[in-house]
Amino acid sequence: MPSAELAIFVVVLLALLFDYINGFHDTANAVATSVSTRAMTPSFAIGLAAVMNFIGALSGTAVAKTIGSDIVMPAAVTQHVLFAALIAAIFWNLLTWYYGIPSSSSHALIGGLVGAAVASQGFGVLKTAGVIKVVAFLVLSPLIGLTVGYLVMTALWWLMRRQTPSHINRVFLKLQILASTAGAFSHGSNDAQKSMGIITMALFGAGLIPKFEVPFWVTLACAIAMALGTAVGGWKIIRTMGGRIVKLEPINGFAADLSSASVIYGSTLLGMPVSTTHVVSSCIMGVGSAKRLLAVRWAVAKQIVTAWVLTIPSAAAVAALTLFFVNLF
Structure with a gap:
């Protein structure tokens, strides 16, 4: 093979x-949230998430186009740059998974892409307006999630204020299944497209496709890969998000899932890559804050926020170092 x-x-x-x-x-x-509140068994919840991630991944390519054409000039990106960017993103994902930290795959990939591109050809290869827009949305989306989670939870408390706790639990155990289904769909719709953008960038840069359009086989392959990964399940992070941030009841889980699904899918429709992890975490914090501020374990939240801040520069540094060794050998 050449x-x-x-x-x-x-x-x-x-x-x-x-x-x-x-x-x-x-x-x-x-x-x-569904596993934490026992709305679904872990095996059923993961199976449902895998199926809905697959379906969500087939729903569009607007985010893929943003990743592949709005951050770095596609024609200027070599296969070595993409190799280094992906190695950095994979390394950061595995590192944070090992320690059970819900960090951002999106931040890792964007940080890796920017770091490798700058190390290869300097800052001139970046599309400044696109980088600012994407980073701004990555920063704003958790704040939006926090606010939406707080407002949705406050509204639900008001609507259910005359109901007994047992009735509320029965109702929202069922509704939470629907909200989790929407959450898994929204996750697939946003996250799977990031790899689609990278693959399309590689194909376009090599002249294998005439314009930056995501081929169907790329969409299908990424959807399958995302679904298979989801089916494996990241149990360490499930424990962190399901119980360590805030103690969840079915109504809280429903509010968190509904809020995060709305924010994530809204971002997908706008073609904006967001950190689904950040949005879900912030929605859970917002829901907990609506109950009372002390309901949120802010020490755990602080660890998560620290990972948010470190991800882009860390992934960028790893990508630049990886590119150095690739070029060296």
């Missing part, structure tokens, strides 16, 4: 591997 074709093959393989790891790293985004 070296150019081999390089593209390796990049595609790594992008699918990142998608798979993203799936099991982010399984908690869709199922943690």
Whole structure:
């Protein structure tokens, strides 16, 4: 196999591997609240999340186009740059998964892409307006999630104020299944498209496709990889998000899932990549805050926020270092 074709093959393989790891790293985004409140058994919840992630991944390509064409100039990106970016993102995902930290796969991938591109050709290769827009949305989306979670939970408390706790639990145990289904769909609709964008960038940069359009086989392959990864399940992060941030009842779980699904899918429709992990975590914090501020374990929240802040620069540094060694050898 010629070296150019081999390089593209390796990049595609790594992008699918990142998608798979993203799936099991982010399984908690869709199922943690339902498992915590016992609305669903863990095996059923993960199976449902895998199916809905697959369906969600087939729903569009707007986010993929943003990742592949609005951050770095596609024609200027080599296969080596994409290789280094993916290695950095995979490394950060595995590291945070190992320690049970719900960090952002999106931040890791974007940080890796920016770090590798800058290390290769300097800051001129970046599309400044696109980078600012994407980073701004990555920062704002958790704040939006926190606010939406608080407002939805406050509204639900008001609507159910005359009902008994047992009645509330019976109703929202069933409704939480629907909310989790929507959450898994929204996760697939946003996160799977990030690998689609990287693969399409590789194909476009190599001249294998005439314009930046995501081929159907890329969409299907990424959807399958995401679903398979989700089916494996990232149990450490499920425990963190399901119980360590705030103690959840069925009504809280429903509010968190409904809020996060709305914010994530709204971002997908706008073509904006967001951290589904950050949005879900912040919605859980918002829901807990509506009950009372002390209901949130802010020490755990602080650890999560620290990981948020460190992810982009850390992934960028790893990508730059990886590119150095790739070019060296």
